[in-house]
Amino acid sequence: MALSGKSRRKAETVDLSVFSALESEVRSYVRAFPTVFDSARGSILTDVDGREYIDFFCGAGSLNYGHNNPLIKTHVIDYLASDKIQQGMDMATSAKGRFLELFRDVVLEPRGLDYKVQFTGPTGANAVEAAFKLARLATGRRTVVAFTHGYHGLSLGALAATANSWFRDASGAPLNDVVFHPFDGYYGPDIDTVAMLRTLIEDPSSGLDLPAAVIVEPVQGEGGVNVASAPWLRALRELCTEHGIVLIADEIQIGVGRSGDFFGFEQAGIAPDMVTLSKSISGYGFPMSLLLIRPDLDVWKPAMHTGTFRGNSVAFVGAAAALEHFWADPGFAAGIAHRSEIVVARLQRIAERHPGAFSVRGRGLLQGLAGVDREVARRISRESFSRGLIVETAGAHDEVLKLMPALVGDDETLQRGFDIIDEAVEAAVAS
Template sequence: MSDAANLDVFNRRESEVRGYVRSFPTVFDRAIGSTLIGADGREYLDFFAGAGVLNYGHNNPLFTRALIEYLERDGIIHGLDMATSAKQAFIEAFERHILEPRGLDHKLQFTGPTGANAVEAALKVARQATGRSTVVAFTNAFHGLSLGALAATGNSHYREAAGVSLDDIVRLPYDGYLGDGVDTLDLFEKMLGDPGSGLDLPAAVIVEAVQGEGGINVASVPWLQRLRAITAERGILLILDEIQAGVGRTGAFFAFEAAGIVPDLVTVSKSISGSGLPMSLVLLRPEVDVWKPGAHTGTFRGNNLAFVSARVALENYWADDEFVDTIARTSSVLAAELEEIAAANPSLGLTVRGRGLMYGLVCEGDPTLAGRISKAAFTRGLVIETSGAHDEVLKFLPALTIGEDELRRGLAIVRESLAAVLAA
C-alpha cells in the first residue's frame, strides 16, 4: 500500500491543523533509539527527536523497564496533585541531582503537561508576585500557543491564529537581532531609565538562552549576564524558558548554566520525563511562590508514569558528569561536520550556529533551501525539520544518546540531499 493510501484516513478525518505529517508523510509504527520504523518496515534515522521531547532516544530500555514494573505493581497513574510515591521519588531525585549541585533553592510547581501551560503559570505567578502586568519578550521567541504564551511568541504565523488581541507584552530585540557589534540590551536599559519611553516597569522578562523554533539563535554569555543584572537591579523577575533548550540539549542540564546566572523562574517540559510522556514543571524561587492553593490547577498535572521515567533519567544520566562529557564529544563532531558542509558550498552563504546537540545550518541566501533539503533527506531515510522566521534553518536535534556512527550517517544523508537539491 502506498504512503498516500496509508494516510487517507488522516487526510479524510484529521483537522487541517495537522503539521508534521505533511513534512514526513508516512505512517510510523515503532521506534528505538534514533531509529523510526514505518508501518511498511522502512527505517528512518531521527534527527528530530520529537522536537526535543526525546533527548534520550525512543523507547529507552531504562525507562521502559521501570514503567512496566510500575504498571505491573498497580502504581498510581492519575493522582492530580496529591502526594504519591512516584512524585516523591522524582522530587527527591531532582533535588539531589539537579538543584543541590547547582546551588538552586527553587520550589517545583507541577503544571498541566504541556510546555505552554508551564509558561502560562510562570507568567501568572510573576504578575501576582510583582503586582505588575507588563512582560518583556524577544524577537523570534517561541513560548507556546495558548493565549498568554502566544502573546510572548514572536512568529506571525502563530500569532495570526489567535483570533483576539495579544496584550501585556513588550517585544525587544534578541541578542544578535541587529547584527554583530550591537548590544540589544542598550535599548532595554535606555527604555527602563526613560520615563518617556512608554515602557512600564515590567513584571518579568521571559527568554530562551537558545531559541529553537526561532532559528537556533544563541544568546551570548555576556548578554545573558547583563540581562540578569538589569532585571535584578530593578526587581524584574527573570524567566528562563528551558522547554526545548534544557534537559541536556545544549550540553549542561540547563542552557542558562553556561552564563552562570540564576533565574527567578524556569519552565521545563519536553524531555523532562525522559520517556516522551507528557510532563511540565515550573521552578520558582521561594519568594516568588505566592500562589494560593488551587490557583493554577489542571486535571493532568500529576502524570505519575512521567515521574517514574523522569526519576530514572535523573539517576542514570545526571548523577555524575559522564553524560555531559558524552554530549560534548558528540557536539564537537556535529559542529565540525556542519562547518565542513558550509565551507564546501561557499556560493550558498551557509552559516552554522548552535550549542550542544542543538544546531542549525542557516540558509539565509535562499530561505527555501532548508525545506528542500529536509524533504530530500526524508526520501533518503532521515527525519529532520526546519526552523526560523522563514524556515531558513535546517535544524539538528538528534537524541543526546545517538552514536557517532549514526550521527555521521545522518550527516552524510544531509550532504547527499543538499547535492541532489542543487543538481535539481
C-alpha cells in the same frame, strides 16, 4: 467493543488516507514527514512498510534520550505492571516524591540552585502560562518583555509572547501585555540590545511600563537556533535584578541537556527567577511540564492555579529514571559534548563545501544550518526524508535546518545521518 476481523486488518494496514480524511487541517509534522510510523528504538524510527528513518528531530526535543530508551523503559514497565498510582492529581504519591528528591539531589543542589517546583498542566505552554500569571501576581505589574523570534507556545497567554505572525494571526483575540524587544544579535553583533532595554526601562518617558517579567530562551529553537551569548544573558540578569523584574528562562527546548548542560542558562553562570521545563523532562516522551520558582516568588495561594493532569505518575517515573541513569553520572555531559563535536564538524564541512551558502550556529546538540537561500533548508529536509532521515526546519522563513539528534547513541548512526544530509544538501543545492 471488540474489533471485527475486517477492521482489525484495516488497523494493521493503516495508511495516510485516514489522516487526511479525518484529522484536522491543523496537522503539521505529518505533512513534512508523510508516512505512518509504527515503531522506534533509539535514533531509528520504522514505518508500517518497514522503512527505517534516522531521527534528527527527536519529537521537537521531547526525546532527548532516544525512543524507548531501555534504561528508562524497565522502570516504566515495572511501574505500570505493579498497580501503582497512575493519576494522582496533585496528591502526594511515591512517584512524585521520588522525582522531587532526585531533582533536588541530582539537578538543583549540585548547581547551587534553590527553587520550588510547580507541576503545571502537561504541555510546555502550560508552564509558560503559570510563569506569566505568577510573575504578574508577585509583582502586581502586567507587562512581559519577550524577544524577537521567541517561541513560547500557542495558548493565548503564551502566544502573546510568541513572535511569529503565522501563529499570532490565528489568535482570534487580542494578545495583550507583552512587548517585544530585539534578541541578542538582532541588529548585528555590535548592537547591545540589553543596553537598549536598560535605556527604555530607566527612561520614565520611554513609554515602556516597568515589566513584571522578561522571558528568554537561552537558545531560541523554533526561532531559528539563535544563541544568546553568556555576557548578554548576564547583563539581562543584572538588569532584571536591579529593577525587580522576574527573569524567566524558557528551557522547554534547550533544557534537559540539549545545550550540553542540564540547563541552557548554566553556561552564563546565572540563576533565573523562574524556569520552565517540559519536552524531555519525563525522559520517555510522556507529557510533563514544570515551573521552577525562586522561593520568595511562590506567592500562589492553594489551588489558585490548578488543572486535572498535573500528576502524570508514569512521567515522574520516566523522569526519575533519566535523572538517575544519566544525570547522576558526572561523565554524561562529556558524551553530549562528544556528539556535538561530530555534529558541528559535519555541518562545518557542508558550509565549507558551499562557500557563502550556509552558516552554522547553535550550542550542544541544538545546531542549525542556516541557508542564505531561504528555500534551501526546506528542500534539504524533504530530500533527507526521502533518503531516510527526519530533520525539521526553523526560523522566520523556515530558512534554518534544525538538527536535534538524541543525546545518547552510537557515533555510527550519527555519522550515517550526516551522510544522508550530505546527499540531501547536494540534491537541494542542485535543484
